[in-house]
Amino acid sequence: MIPKNRYHDMMTANQAVAIATVRAKPKVIAAYPVTPQTTIVEHLACYIAHGDLKSEYVRVESEHSAMSVVAAAQGTGVRTFTATASQGLAYMHEVVSACGGMRLPIIMFVANRTLMSPGGIWPELSDSMPERDAAWLQIYVEDNQEAFDMILQAYKIAEDSRVLLPIMVCGDGYILTHSTEKVEILGEKEVDDFLPPYDPKHVYLDVDRPIAQGLIVPPEYHMEAKWQMHQAMLKALEVIQEVNDDFAEKFGRNYGGLIEKYRVDDAEKVLVTIGSTTGTAREIVDELRDKGEKVGLVKLRVFRPFPKKEIKKALKHVQSIGVFDRSISYGSAGQCFLEVRNAMYGTDMPILNFIAGLGGRDVRDKDIEFMFDKLKETEILEEVIDPVVFVNTRGVTS
């Protein structure tokens, strides 16, 4: 049984996500195992069996069906949850793409894992990054506490009338999903106050008020629907910030909203990070600061919608930027890098792209140091021949 009151415990991100889900009280959950997500749906099965949560728990036969079940259930007017990773996310892609246009505020946790090939079960963002164009919000978390907190915030953001879009909360496989940290679990009552029961006001299936969802829409009506989806994404920028601030006021944890700035204001060289690697990078920033180096860090928390303005505002005064990516768009560059460089359009500082940690390769202290060293070597834009640097890669940079 999960205690009803606020408590602290040691747990993995997967357990934290499962408990956050219990607190959020979705009425339909679709469950299908895939490493490293599996323990989330295992935990949920046990919580439901214990009576911690009353929910339709559907043990589907595939991720394609998992997403279909939650999409249709959400479309019938109930709060839903599912979780996946890697091949599972790729397998459900077709259905994932349908949810945004139907304006279904589904919440899904993605335990980031590499997508084959080469195969592997270890962390990489090559599963969620291809979904960045699927009209889902994407939030990337750094640690287990943030995983817990962001599941709750995600429901509030997604269900806001100004947004009504699904959200993927993404966390690095193993590094978070299978590592134990202290997590503060908020109490049931205070979560209910923050996130009241779901009350659908918009489009949902109801025999007393017939409406249609997911229709085929011909060219003469199509663009407007998609424009609205884009507008909702842009609106989400302000809703995410509001929910962050509300959460911070109620529970005392402030993640900064769209991005987190760490020792950036007087920094000359800044590393932009995503996911769990931020923790390592923060330590290195402190070490280099102790040596007198003016370095800082920006953590990307929200990848969709992309906080262009906030990035530019945070970084326009710096000399150079390095962007860490745990994934790459082959033949181009890392996805975070492309977004950051786009955000910095109009400035002429060097921006480098550090590809690291692919397929779960450790991103070590000295890899972060290597990134800052590279930034030191690159003072002006003209010195950047190829911005894409594979870090700690045999035969390339080691």
Added chain:
Amino acid sequence: MKLKDLPDDSPYTPGDKACEGCMASNIAINVMRILGRKTIVSVPPCCMSVFAGIFPAINWDVPYFHMQFANLASTITGISRALKAQGKDDVVVVGFGGDGGTADMGLQALSGAAHRDENILYICYNNEAYENTGVQASGSSPFGSWSSTTPVINGGTGNEYFPKDIPRILIAHNSTYVATAATSHIQDFINKVEKAKNLRGFRYIEVLSVCPPGWKVPTDSGPQLVEEAVDSGYWLLFEYEKGHLTINEEPKFEGLREFLSKQGRFDSLTEDQYQELETFYKNRWKIINNYQVNNDS
């Protein structure tokens, strides 16, 4: 419900864009007359999603959810589970799917839903090909039939495979209710839809659906062809409920050759192919009849 008591009003409204003589449209109208307005409908990509589900002029006067090709069964599962969670237990959740979506890529989700005995009604209108995309052979197309991907040019002999038997696959799941129906036997059709409406659990009805352009037949020939399909043993009428199979109409095994010869899609059928077809349908009858014979053993 007797045929004469069937309400005129159907939540599937007139004015759809189906081809002339399309039987799928007719099936939808009549199923919905029986199910009534406390119904939620889902249709995957197929002819029906196009002729009745293009914004803004749709023909469903009940809540309607359009999803994807492979997930009709899991989509209606999601609707059904959400209704259950909301305590709404008097709403029928029905999916109308084509044979291609049902027998091919939708089979996985269908199997899952049958296995879990989801509280859903799945109506497959079987026109025996991927008609919406322009008549390509599907997993339920008949042996020897022409389609745009089984051409009969340059020595080609049409579809080289026999159709999958979805009702039998679902019987193998011990499904709550599995039936086949035909518009020619309308009282039997009404009985089955009405029974399925009132049952709880996984229910599947497969209805033969003549497609004039796909079958290359005149647009007014559908009703007659369906009757011949039943008489000739090409289409069997049976229902399976709680482990019990009942044959509703004994085939006369008459007129298979005439039935096939009326359809342009069988124009290239050779005598050898015909013999194979005849054997196939006789065997199929034996298999289904054996279920009935063995009901209580």
